Amino acid sequence: MTSLGEWLKQLVLIVLFAVFAELLLPTKALERYVRMVLGLALIATMIQPFGVLITKNWGSQLAQEAVAELTRNSTTGSMFGNSTSNTKTLEKYFHQDQAAQADTLLANRLRSAIADKFNLTPQRVIVTNAQQPAQLSVHIILSQMQMSRASPIANWTAEQLGLNRSRVTIGSVGGGDSNGSEANYAK
Structure with a gap:
């Protein structure tokens, strides 16, 4: 001022x-x-x-001040501790956040694709491990009235994602499931 x-x-x-x-x-x-x-x-x-x-050189001066502030915070024990621990904690958080966003994105796209292909909208689509194809699994929740189309939906989903059919499960909101191994889901 x-x-x-x-x-x-x-x-x-x-x-x-x-x-x-x-x-x-x-x-x-x-x-x-x-x-x-x-x-x-x-x-x-x-x-x-x-x-x-x-x-x-105000850009580099600003960067130096930011690094000094982070160093000062890490040496005083604030935030997460030392800077190595701080970096690893932030990295872990970003990976988890990125994985959650990938799961949500794939679930939303699958829900839209199923709606377009089969002319019905699933109650819910749950995707886990979207960033790890070897561990990817999909749970599709349909209403009781939609359960008659469960098998074609599961087969098509598995084919589209290149998954084994056992990794795609279908459940219903009102009870029962398509393969006898899935618990009921609620929205």
Whole structure:
């Protein structure tokens, strides 16, 4: 804030100096030259703060301050502890978040694709391990009225995802399941 105040003071002083200089001019012949010089001084004063941004390496200075702040937080024991532990905790969190988003995205796309292909909308589609194809599994929950189409839906889903049919299970909201091994699901 102090630099902004200093800058405004400089602007005001130059404007006041320009006004007094014009008042003190003995003839109109010099007025044009004095206005030009004082106008250039005013423009130079106005762009002075931007010159500091251009000449200084403010981007790297900001990065250094951020690293110093993180280091200070990690050495004082705040947040997660030391920086290595902090990094691993953040990395683990991001991987978990990314996996959850992948599961949700695939579930939403499957739900839409089933709706388009079979002209019915499943009550719910649950995908687990979307980022690990070897462990990927899909649970599709249908209403009791939709259960007659469970087998074709499960076969099509397994084929689309390149999964073994045993990794795609169908359950119903109202009870019962398509293969006898699945518990009932609620929305």
